[in-house]
Amino acid sequence: MTDTTAASLRKTPLNAHHHAAGARMVPYAGWDMPLEFSSIAEEHNAVRTRAGVFDVSHMGEIEIAGTNALVAVQRISCNDASRIRVGQAQYSGLLTPAGTFVDDMIVYRMGPNHFMLVVNAANTAKDFAWISEQIKTVGEVAAIDSSSRYALIAVQGPAAVDVLQPLSTVELAEIDRFGFAHGHVAEARVTIARTGYTGEDGFEIFIPPAQADAVWRGLLESGRESGVLPVGLAARDTLRLEAAMCLYGNEIDESTTALEAGLERMLGWNTDFIGREALLAQQAAGLTRTLVGFELSDPGIARQGCPVMRGGQQVGAVTSGTLTPFLKMAIGMAYVPIDLATVGSELDIDVRGRLLKARVVAMPFYRRAR
Numbered sequence: 513m514t515d516t517t518a519a520s521l522r523k524t525p526l527n528a529h530h531h532a533a534g535a536r537m538v539p540y541a542g543w544d545m546p547l548e549f550s551s552i553a554e555e556h557n558a559v560r561t562r563a564g565v566f567d568v569s570h571m572g573e574i575e576i577a578g579t580n581a582l583v584a585v586q587r588i589s590c591n592d593a594s595r596i597r598v599g600q601a602q603y604s605g606l607l608t609p610a611g612t613f614v615d616d617m618i619v620y621r622m623g624p625n626h627f628m629l630v631v632n633a634a635n636t637a638k639d640f641a642w643i644s645e646q647i648k649t650v651g652e653v654a655a656i657d658s659s660s661r662y663a664l665i666a667v668q669g670p671a672a673v674d675v676l677q678p679l680s681t682v683e684l685a686e687i688d689r690f691g692f693a694h695g696h697v698a699e700a701r702v703t704i705a706r707t708g709y710t711g712e713d714g715f716e717i718f719i720p721p722a723q724a725d726a727v728w729r730g731l732l733e734s735g736r737e738s739g740v741l742p743v744g745l746a747a748r749d750t751l752r753l754e755a756a757m758c759l760y761g762n763e764i765d766e767s768t769t770a771l772e773a774g775l776e777r778m779l780g781w782n783t784d785f786i787g788r789e790a791l792l793a794q795q796a797a798g799l800t801r802t803l804v805g806f807e808l809s810d811p812g813i814a815r816q817g818c819p820v821m822r823g824g825q826q827v828g829a830v831t832s833g834t835l836t837p838f839l840k841m842a843i844g845m846a847y848v849p850i851d852l853a854t855v856g857s858e859l860d861i862d863v864r865g866r867l868l869k870a871r872v873v874a875m876p877f878y879r880r881a882r
Contacts, residue, residue: 518539518544521539521542521543521544522542522543522544522570523543523544524543524545524567524569524570524663524724525569525663525721525722525724525725526567526569526663526665526724526725526728527544529725529728529729530546530549530567530742533549533742534549535547535548535549535742535744536548536549536744538745540570540633540745541570541632541633541634542633542634543570543633545567545570545744545745546567546742546744546745547744547745547746548744548745548746548747549741549742549743549744550741552744552746552747552750552837553837554741555741555742555743555744555746555747556743556747556750556751556836556837556838557837557838558669558739558740558741558743559668559669559710559712559743559747559751560669560712560751560838560878561669561670562669562670562671562735562738562739562740562741563667563668563669563670563671563672563674563675563714563735563738563740564667564668564669564710564740564741564742564743564747565665565666565667565675565728565731565732565735565740565741565742565743566665566666566667566668566742566743566748567663567664567665567728567742568664568665568666568709568716568748569662569663569664569665569721569724570633571630571631571632571633571659571664572630572631572632572633572635572636572639572640572657572659573628573629573630573631573657573658573659573661573662573718574628574629574631574636574639574640574643574655574656574657574658574659575622575626575627575628575629575655575656575658576626576627576628576629576643576647576653576654576655576656577623577625577626577627577653577654577656578625578652578653578654579625579652579653580625580650580651580652580653581625581626581627581653582594582625582627583650583653584647584650584653584655585619585627586780586783586784586785587646587647587650587784587785587786588606588642588643588646588647588785588786589604589605589606589617589619589629589780589785590604590605590606590607590770590778590779590780590785590786590787590788591603591604591605591619591778591779591780591785592780592782592783593619593621593627593780594783595780596619596621597621598621598622598623598624599621599691599692599693600620600621600688600690600691600692601618601619601620601621601690601691601692601705601707602618602619602621602690603616603617603618603619603690603778604616604617604618604619604778605617605764605770605775605778606631606639606642606643606786607770607785607786607787607791608766608786608787609786609787609789609790610769610787610790611769611770611771611787611788611790611791611794612765612766612767612768612769612787613760613764613765613766613768613770613773614635614638614639614642614766615631615632615635615638615639615760616632616758616760616764617629617630617631617632617639618630618707620692620705628658629643630664632760634760634761635760636657636659637657640655640657643655646786660721661720661721662718662719662720662721663718663719663720663721663723663724663727664716664717664718664719665716665717665719665724665727665728665731666708666709666710666714666715666716666717667714667715667717667731667735667740668708668709668710668712668713668714668715668743668751669710669712669713669714669740670712670713670880671735671738671740672712672713672714672715673685673713674735674738675731675734675735675738675740676697676704676715676717676731676734678734679697679698679727679730679731679734680695680696680697680704681695681696681697682694682695682696682697682704684704684706684715687704687705687706687715688706689706689707689713690705690706690707691705691706692704692705692706692707697717697719697727697730698723698726698727698729698730698731699723699726700719700720700723700724700726700727701720701723702717702718702719702727703717703718704716704717704718705717705718709748709751709752709757710748710751710752710755711751711752711754711755711757711876711878711879711880712751712880713880747837749832749834750834750836750837753832753833753834753836753843753844753845753877754836754838754839754843754876754877754878755876755877755878755879756805756845756875756876756877757876758773758775758803759832762816762831762832762845763803763831763832763845768803768847769787769790769791769794770787770791771791771794771795771799772799772801772802772803772847773803774802774803774875779791798850799850800849800850801828801847801848801849801850802847802848802850802853803831803845803846803847804845804846804847804848804852804853804857804872804875805843805844805845805872805873805874805875805876805877806843806844806845806846806859806861806870806871806872806873807841807842807843807870807871807873807877808841808842808843808844808861808868808869808870809868809869809870809871810868810869810870811842811868812842812861812863812866812868813833813834813835813842813863814830814833814842814844814861814863814868814870815830815833815834815863816830816831816832816833817829817830818830818833818861818862818863819861819862820846820848820859820860820861820862821859821860821861821862821867822848822852822858822859822860826862827848827849827852827859828846828847828848828849829846829847830844830845830846830861831844831845831846831847832844832845833845836877836878838878839877839878841877843873843877844861844870845875846859848872852872853872854872855872855873855874856871856872857871857872858870858871859871859872
């Protein structure tokens, strides 16, 4: 990364702290972000067995408010936002008329006529432009890119409650999964959501940027005795892959539909969302391909882009793959023809000219104990 490139990267409110801590920094989605603080395996396993703290302030926040806010959200969001009460959140997607992904997102209902959408960092500007265009005709509603108003810190893992509760005025046990509440953490006025991207229990904390450092330091100090670690982007990716969570640009993009990605659960069929007609047509015709999980039988790691083979012919490509630090398995996801999607189906993965044997397995690869 050249000095010119480094100078042009955006920085989260915790950037100086990460540099001082010796994190390995990389450019990501236009931001200077920590890839790892210690090692991928150490950080990954800390989250699975104790807890980890993540700086995810690069994520985008788009707020939609006004008399017709729900009408606007029902148009652009493929899930049914009328089902969420104030204080609840919902996983959803921004879809094209073809039923493919502009982005995936979490929709928070902040008030009866006020929603906040948390979108992927690389897509914030694109998403805001898309949303603004699509709700033009709704009337009595406005969309605002409010990303600069928030820093976002996640604490994830089985010890997340124990780490966060001593710093919080909110009774965390009263926040349900995909619920949120307002209160204070380390004396900062925040919103605490029981959401995350790791497959573990945990929280994401929306914080005024000027107070992010106090919250970050407070969480690490609160978790010091139990071995809580700061976690970078690399372990965040291996954690979400173990949990079989889709990543925009890998499993989902403008060439993949919600049905192909196995995300029918996010579709509010009773609403008139953008892409609904195309998905109904695809559902009626039947899918020709779908997203599957696989495990390698041969030694090696299948990375994104590796061809998926069957009988000497390419039938797909790996969307994500890794050797998981916790499960210690070489796993991945890929789109394959429907007739090869059955659990137990045998595949070959072309890894730099070597054909490695693999088989389709059920997802998620990892499921936390309840």
